[in-house]
Amino acid sequence: MSSDGKSGAESVDPEQLWLPPAEPRRGRRPSFSRQAITAAAVAVADAEGLDAVTMRRVAAEVGAGVMSLYSYAPDKETLLELMVDHVSGELTLPDPLSGDWRADLKTVARLQRAHMLRHPWLPAALSTRRVPGPNTLAFLERVLAVLRPTGLDGAAKLEVFAQITAFVAGHVAHEIAQADVTRSPERAAAEARYLAAVAADGRHPELAEALSAPGRPLTPDATFTRFLNRLVDGLDTD
Known part of the structure; x- marks a missing residue:
């Protein structure tokens, strides 16, 4: 203080x-x-x-x-x-943009993720309100141009930018934390047995159904892409 x-x-x-x-x-x-x-x-x-x-x-x-x-x-x-x-100042979007705002917004998010992985302290630094400086404003200007085809008003565009940045920061913070955790094969097997027992106890039918679904790639890139697609493809511009 x-x-x-x-x-x-x-x-x-x-x-x-x-x-x-x-x-x-x-x-x-x-x-x-x-x-x-x-x-x-x-x-x-x-x-x-x-x-x-x-x-x-x-x-x-x-x-x-x-x-x-x-x-x-x-x-x-x-x-x-x-x-x-x-x-x-390291954040640079392609010029010209593709014109597909959803694709371009996903490019923004991927750039931000790579940027935060290079600077692992950034998610924590961004968790408090920051006053945008010249480099940040230059990047924001480009992102607002990405969102121009949406027809959203200015306030909504700023909210989308904040939403994407918050998503990326939170995801990267979790990604970094998971990478720092070393789990033995024995621990992983114990966790799997525990979840199997919980799924079979009859008290968690929704969880049992979820755990029985086919597995998906769990690499950091694949997981980030799935989450990002759900977020951006589901954005409402009406």
Whole structure:
């Protein structure tokens, strides 16, 4: 929580962070750039997770004193805003688009998934409200163009973008967590026996029917594609 009682991204002033100053900065040329500091923070997060990103650690990475960093990012929340927008510059949609908005929206989601898997800290960083910076806004502009053929109004388009992003973030967070879990063959067999016993007890007929259905590919790519198709193909534009 910040000193003014606000927590998280609410303490970040978007005008101060993203809009250029009315007058050019005077005085001695800065020793570091905001870009370099942000890139260093991203590298730490990619390698070790968000908890490893502290002002002291980032200062050490760029060879700066901790106090000197505060003129570029006054707190970790501001640094996170910079980090999210920094990596958003990697998101590039094909140009021109296919014109099939559902196909193009699925391309958006696949790009976001690959992006979040490259930066596993992103789902957690996006779980709090973020103020979109220039790179994020550039990507959003392209996604809104994807949705133009739907005829949805502006507010609905923004909701679809938020819905897709939230789906991808949640899915990737689960995907990463599952990849981190090491299950022995014995544990997997025990779980299978347990579910078989539950399905046979007569008290869970719906579950028994679901478990008796033919299996489907469980690779991360196949699972993501099935979930994504259900979401996008089911979107109502009326």
